[in-house]
Amino acid sequence: MSRRIIERRREKVAALRARGIEPYPHGYGVTHRTDALRADFEDLAARESVVRVAGRLVAQRGHGKASFGHIEDGGGRIQVYCREDGLGADAYAFFLDLDLGDFVGLEGVPFVTRTGEMTVRASRIELLAKSVRPIPEKWHGLKDVETRYRQRYADLIANPEVRRVFVARARLVSSLRRFLDARGFIEVETPILQPIYGGAFARPFTTRHEALDTDLYLRISDELYLKRVIVGGFERVYEIGKDFRNEGMDRSHNPEFTQLELYQAYADYGDMMRLFEEMMAEAARELTGGLTVRYAEHELDFSPPWPRLSFTGEISRLAGEDVLDLDAEGCRRAAARLGVETTPGAGAGRILDEIFSEKIQPGLIRPTFVVDHPRELSPLAKVKRGDARLVERFEPVMAGLEVGNAFSEQNDPEEQARQFERQQELRRAGDLEAQVMDRDYIRALEYGMPPTGGLGVGIDRVTMILTDSRTIRDVILFPHLRPEEGLEDPDAEEDEEQSDDEGKGKG
RNA sequence: GCGCCGCUAGCUCAAUUGGCAGAGCAACUGACUCUUAAUCAGUAGGUUGGAGGUUCGAUUCCUCCGCGGCGCACCA
Incomplete structure (x- = not known):
């Protein structure tokens, strides 16, 4: 030591x-x-x-x-x-x-x-x-990744490029705020501690409010609260904040992560695509001075418009048949032919998602909108005009990484209630990530919500792309790690030795 | 969660088939009034992640544990 x-x-x-x-x-x-x-x-x-x-x-x-x-x-x-x-x-x-x-x-x-x-x-x-x-040493810097994450202060002292990443992150967030503020969006704050969580498929963290003697959840998304705000008459709102998902961690997942969510009344998912393209183009311009961004061995071109790629269309092309005509068993056979392993008991939509994630998404390098997902995967989205099997939804993908999610928001309270009930059934069947019935949210929709476009953006992942970072840990100052053991004992020992050490001549 | 790999001085890294644990930087002592990875001479610094085991002898081989990385599974 x-x-x-x-x-x-x-x-x-x-x-x-x-x-x-x-x-x-x-x-x-x-x-x-x-x-x-x-x-x-x-x-x-x-x-x-x-x-x-x-x-x-x-x-x-x-x-x-x-x-x-x-x-x-x-x-x-x-x-x-x-x-x-x-x-x-x-x-x-x-x-x-x-x-x-x-x-x-x-x-x-x-x-x-x-x-x-x-x-x-x-x-x-x-x-x-x-x-x-x-x-840390001046020439080789601090390389040990564990020390770099646990003692980010030392990492920042030793490695100047780390500082640049977090400056870029701050500039990205400020660019997004400027972009939205200039278009009449107002920034709001909604609860992180929630009695009912919702808006995404994920397991939540649980915590406890002692005075109320009740369990609460850390939010997994802002979605349902922000749409309540739209019901209340705000027409353009956004929130940038932390969401928490009780899931595994890897190069693109941290248990707590930052998301931008925005909702715009009278807009649909097409409007959200155009908004997102422009927002990203502006952010890229501000951070890098141009519309092309180097990521790993790729040059990503952010110039709008980005290609739109049909979710089910791509899978059908790959499978050689129209997968929308298939039931769960048919989808499972298609997956098997393509060499994709499927989760036992998964429905048709889920299986298609597994095929897409494994076979198509990794190859989507240039910024692309994946559009029109199966209904089953999107209980909060409106059905697609002209094809009731699909919803109006898109996910922006770049360098193989999903960086967001958006749809024409479901605003029919009866249809929304039906979707929640379907999720309840999945839940009873053992799907821990199925969404929870939120009666207050239905009550809000019953007052009437205008047609609304909504968009969520993973700020950490966008930062990865714009800073050429390979892992989400490199764009989060203090990424989640297992607690460090034995940190306090040696310090206590140190102090102890110092105080009663006079006569011993240690060393 | 499962598999593979890693953990040696404050930092970055070495260590033949199991045979005295080393170097550079940092530190300490000294020299040096435009250097810049300053230079030169010298000194000190280690429970080799932890606990067991095998062995005359373990950084090295085995088991368990801890932490990390990568891959697989789920998501933004």
């Missing part, structure tokens, strides 16, 4: 305090972030202006009576130069005594070195926060 290093630095903290230097002061008057300093550098250097910069000391190169270092702040890095005859012996010794990882504030005049690097020649140095734990 790093016990010796940490102990030595803790001793430094104590020694500084003994000398009347506070190792954790309350602030520092910064005049320039490093990017601002860099932008203005020539001018500041020419006028020999005194600047004050602050950041983490990330490199230190001593040369006897002169030293270089780099400090890093939110804007990047800047080189600093200290020399004994400029600072005085005490201040220079203080600089040499700093450790990599310390936060420092530094006052001085900008200049350009012989090698052409922008540098601040320090005239005063202050410690702003002592680092007692060694930061």
Whole structure:
């Protein structure tokens, strides 16, 4: 362990305090972030202006009576130069005594070195926060994936590209908000703790409200509440927030994930497709400057319009027969011919979904809308005009990844109630992901909901695409992991040893 | 959940068929007033993820456990 290093630095903290230097002061008057300093550098250097910069000391190169270092702040890095005859012996010794990882504030005049690097020649140095734990190695960075996820702070310190991903994520979300706000959508918030969950096929997390003596669910989607808001008269609403699904985790699933859901009155799923295309094109433009995005070995072109691909049409083409004419048994035989394993007891729709997911979706690289799903798979969608076997629904797919789900929303309360009842039957038959009857939602629809288009977008997955990330864990700051064991004991031990250790001379 | 792979110093990685556990960076001591992966000389640092077992001897072989990664199954 790093016990010796940490102990030595803790001793430094104590020694500084003994000398009347506070190792954790309350602030520092910064005049320039490093990017601002860099932008203005020539001018500041020419006028020999005194600047004050602050950041983490990330490199230190001593040369006897002169030293270089780099400090890093939110804007990047800047080189600093200290020399004994400029600072005085005490201040220079203080600089040499700093450790990599310390936060420092530094006052001085900008200049350009012989090698052409922008540098601040320090005239005063202050410690702003002592680092007692060694930061990861500067050259190889921090590679161990487990440590990177568990200690994201260390990952962010060591790996600058990680920071870029999360900046991109923030810019994506802000771009989506701007896009929707500009079109008259208003952002609302709906409950995360819900007495009845709904809006998707998934098992929920359960929690408990003690005062009410009742179990609650963490929402699996925002859908049913947002449509209640549409019933209430808001015509364009959206919410960006966390949903929670009690399912397995892999490169495209985290138990909690961020979803954008939006609903627009008087719109249908065709309108939602056009909205989504434009929204993504704008986001791509803002993040990458263009409409093509590099993902793995692919170039994804976001220029609208995207191809529309019929869900059942593609399967029929593959199966060599019209799968809409088949019952569950027929679908099962078709799946078997295609070499797709099916879940025992699954209905026709579910089997078609299994065929699609395995045989077609992985090949959908360029942004594509998969449209018109079987009714059975979509209890909250309206039937397709002209074909009662289908619903008006689409899923945008890119690089083989589903990034959303949308439909012309079911607004007939009787039909919705029938769909819920069918789900109840599936539930009784053992399908844990079947949807739950929500009588209050039916009551809301009974007041009348205008024809409405709805769209859900997986923000994490879109971020993956736009940042060329292979796993969802790379776009979530603190992805879900099993709890770390034995973390607290060693720390307690450490403290204990430190306090009663005087006579033992450990090491 | 099941299968395969991994876990060695603070970080990144080595270690022949089972035979004294090593290097670079970081750390520590010293030299060096424009360096930048600074350089040079030296020093210290390990319960090899944990617990058992086989063996004269285990980082290495076996069993169990923990954590992670990948694949399979379900979803956005």
